[in-house]
Amino acid sequence: MRFRQKMLLVMVWLLTLSYGVGGVFLIRQNFKSTLSQIKKNNEESYEMILQSVQLVNFVDIQQDFSSISNTLEKMNTSDSIVGIKLMKGDTVLYQTGETITDYDSQEEFESLMFSRDARYFYQISGSVNTDNTPLKLIILYDITPVYAARDEQVRTYHQIFLLMIVIGGFTAWITTYLMTKPLANVSKTARDLASGNLDARVNPKVLDEIGQLGSDFDNMADRLADNINELKLTMEHQDQFMGSFAHELKTPMTSIIGYADLLRSQSLTGEEAQEAANYIFSEGKRLESLSLKLLDLLMMKKESIKLIPVDMKQMIDNLTMHLQPVYTKKGIMLQSRCERCICYAEPDLFSSVLTNLLDNARKAIDNGGNIMIVGERVQGFYRIRVYDNGRGMPEEAIKHITEAFYRVDKSRSRAQGGAGLGLTLCKEVIELHGGTIAFASREGNGTCVTVTIREATL
Template sequence: MRFWQKTLLVMLTLFIVTLDFSVVMIMKKSWQLNMEREVQRASSEQALIANNIYENLNSIRSRGMTINETVLYDVASSYAEYYKHQGITLQLWNQDKVVFSEDAVKSNSSNNSEENASQDEQNVRGVTISNRMPAPYEYLSLTYERDIEELYARQNELNRYFIYINLIAVPILVTLLYVLIKQLTKPLRQLSNTTKNIADGDYGQRVSLKNNDEFGELAKNFNRMAEAVEQHITELSTMAEEKQRIVDNLAHELRTPLTSMQGFAQYLNAANIGEEERMTASGYIWSETLRLKNLVFKLLDLSVLSHQPIERKHVSVEQLFESVRKTELHQLEQAGINLVLHTDIDCVWGDEDLLASFLVNCIENAIHVSSEGSIIRLLAYEENAKTILEVQDYGRGMSADHVEHVFEPFYRVDNARSREHGGAGLGLSLCRQIASAHQAELELKSEERIGTRIRMILQLPNIELLTS
């Protein structure tokens, strides 16, 4: 049974039981009050009639007449006739003998009873009061009986009306409760459908509820959870794709040098080769070994940056630039390229080795794409309250499509030139990791046949925060 059905059944049962019980208790109390009122009325009327008969008997006696059964009969019959049309029946008893009785009802009322109220539901429904007459007529007793069949008829009519109201009200109540509960549980159905869609893989599903109640709060929290789940799933999918791409590219990168090394090793094992051929084969094996070593070191650097926080300190920009210049001096002289250094700031906050690695990778990429006689600029300056480290070249540049993917691992703009220089396409990917470790922005702008500019943008406020 569904939740809304259980709620409907429980609410309907509770409502009907509570309402019916309340109405029955009210009707019972009303009946009790009506009966007490009828008894009080009968008692008052009986006392009034008894007093009138008493006055009449005293009047007759004062005139010197004898009070016999004939006189008693005449007095009682006069009053009985008067009250007959009001549904009242009178009986006058002389001890155990009936002096006057309007009907043939036989009663065994006790002469010693002070007051008796009874209801006979099998015969005539009425209220009967029997009391002795005042002295000196205490040997007489007057029995008063009042028909209350009309009261029973009204009560039965009220009972039938109550049943009719139940028969009409219950279907209406069921309909109203059904509509109300379906409307109240609508948010639960929306949540259920949304969770089902998310479970089926549609992580973009959200619950659109504008309620300002608990359901609205639940919907907001659910949407926050769904967004977090979607974000994590997206991140996991991206990481999985990236890892798979790295594995595929790594396998491809390893296959080429290993195949070359295997071939040249077999060539060296040949019996009849000259010294020149041996030197050539050894040179190829050496160059491929260096390329594999560079590839492994780059991958290790990327792994370390991904899992370990860096230790930052003040780094002298002048010493940093001089260290990078010395590292790249040999390659710059071989390529016939001039490195121009310019700095407007004294120091930066970061890891000196990683910053040097960032600049070295950028300069090496710039050397590979620059022609002989070109220049490469290495700059450090402040801009909009931020520290900028910039490497600028005037080489071949690249298109917007290449710029979009250039930071991906193993991505090469020119495969032939990258392999020629021993590159694996990991340099700029490492630069991105270094920038991320420094909580810095990385910006690359390039135009074909004009050049490329790459900038690491460090936040100046971080220096004061970290040094305090």
Template sequence: MKFWQKICLFSIITFIVIFNAASIMVIERNHSKMLLQEINNTLSANMSINSSVNAIVPILRIYDSIDYEKTVLTNIAQEFVEKNSGQGNYLEIAGEQNKTIYSNLDFDMPADREEQKGLQPDEIKYILRDIDSRTMLFTTNVTDINQKSYVFTYVKDVTPLYAERVEQYRLFVQIDIAACLLYMIVMFFISKGLTKPIENMVRTAKEIAQGQFSERVQLKSRDEIGILATNFNEMASVVEDKIIELERNNSAQQRFINNITHELKTPLTSIIGYANYMRTTKYDEAAFLEGVNVIYNEGKRLEALSTKLMDLILLTDRNPLMKPDNLKDIVSEMESSLRLIASAKAIELELLCEDSPLVAEKDLIKVIIFNLVDNAVKASSEKGRVTIRTAKRGDDCVLEVTDEGKGIAEEHIASIFEPFYMADKARTRNNNGAGLGLSICRSIAELHHGVIEVSSELGHGTTIRVIFGQPNRAIEVSGT
């Protein structure tokens, strides 16, 4: 059963129970009040008869005649009946041995008269009885006249009261049916309206489960369901970001596997080819030396590749030993080796370094500087210029390496820090590179809570800026 159906069903059941119970209580209470009022009126009428009889008792004692007593009592009864005629009033006066003195009853008096048992003078008892299809209220009292007991029974037909109750129940049933039908219709639309946002969330959840991670619940209400929808959308956004990140990581991992396979295949093919050539042909000193040189160079290339891969793996799980240092001093220590790298292409190396205190592991910072300068030299043309800057910027330390080389296309900037990614594959191959240097730089920057920024323009050069900041800084790569 759906949620809206549960809301509709349980609310209808609750309404029916409460509405019917309340209506029945009202009808019964009203009937009880009217019946009690009728009983009080009937008892008052009986007392009136008794008062009339008591008023003439002294006269009856003077005459002390049974016939006279019967005549007087009959006259009193007839006068009372005529006064209350047409109202369902009945009166019976019985003397000794239950002999009837007066009666206008149109029904047979029941044989068992419980109200007469133990009846005392000046006492009135009443009882309700069903006579045929009517309900009668019997009130009885006894009066002693000249040492003779006379029983006065005043009967009131209260059938209209019960008929009124039945009519009220009949009307109530009609109203009840109409009210329940109307309530069902209203609750149908209310329950559907209340649960529509939930149905939207269920539908959106199904679409997200089917891979449409950008779907969101469109709901602007401020109630609890609106808050739930907002939290649901936030959760969906987090899930979408995680899925995108996983897909990006999977793609990067697959590219890593493809690239490392390719990097290993090229030197191995050369090694295996020359080894097989030397194994299957007659000895020729020139060919032998050429093959040995190729095998040696390709072996060194594999060694360099494995070393860089090992560095990259170790950096992932490394906990560096940080010590206070200065970026300017670290660059100064490396100046001679950096100028040696630049001299290979007659490149001018310019150092614009300011004091930049930094808590870091010096050897890892040297790796960053060496890789960035090496890449800058490789990207530069003969007799170009590479500039190294260090500066203090607020609480941050900045290392900046700028070249005047070919530059990097905008579409490549976001990917240059991936392992084996090479924007200029020909240049990298010619320089025996594998595309791991910038990946190592990024890992080292992460260990030092650094931010890497890249600014490049084709034909005008590239600037790579490493900003060493506070421990809560995130790693960013940006390009302009």
């Protein structure tokens, strides 16, 4: 049974119970109150007639009871009085109307309710004191109208009860429909999401608890969709990574196998054999470098690093001083201009980041040029910029520059021994330091790489 049907049944049951119990209680209380009032009126009427009989008996000199009979005849004017009986011992002195039930009683005043022939009566009896044998006065009252009124109330109540159940049931159905409609929307949205429609949303239109549930469900669906899209993107990157990795292995392996087969199957001169061996060695070293960089990349994703206070100016100046002779031989002027600042860093890893950035800048310069490292403190951060006036790169390449195996110029990078993993490693190292890396470049005008890390608070 559906939740909406359960709510409808519960609401109809509660309506039936409350209206049924309440109606029965009210009718019963009204009947008891009316019956009690009728009995009280009848008892007062009997008392008045009884006192009148006693008064007539007191002034009746003849004691032939004819005056009492006349008095009873005159006082029998009420519609509710349907029978009067006056007895002296077992002798009936006066009787009129309905048959009166005789019963033995020693009480001075007695009342009895009974039904006969679908009618209801209230009989009252009492004694009239005389000088000799006391008289017994019995009056029979018809109280059938009270029961008839109750029966009419019950019939009316049943009709109203059925009408209320119909109206209440219809109202309950509308109420349960409006209350459970948001839940049905949540259920439908859940099924749509399960079937693969990640754009399905509840979009609640109410602000109650069920509406809040719908909003929470939409928030969950948003996060789920983001996670799934991120997972799909990760899978795509992994596929690209595996494809690039296979390509990177295939190219040198093809050359190595070719030259090795040449050495194995043909007689070469010493110079040709030396050239083949040198090529096999260089390609082997490139494969080794690729393997080591991949291992470093995997290890950095699994391990945390220990950061210590480092003087960034001293680190950059020392690195610049050691690399200047190598760069000078290639016609490149390497300079640094840095402010002193202490940052938390891992010296070896951060030094490798700077070395990679400088090496990329060197490879981007063809026939001599300039490389400048600028370090400055900016609002609690230390910003390092590496400028070069090399070839630069297109805007589209900047979006992918930190992806594994990506190269702006594949042939030139491979000729220079690049594996396309340097900037990927740089990004991983900088993120481990809680920093950021950004690129700005224009073809023919050089490149600027910006690294930002938080300044240490000592």
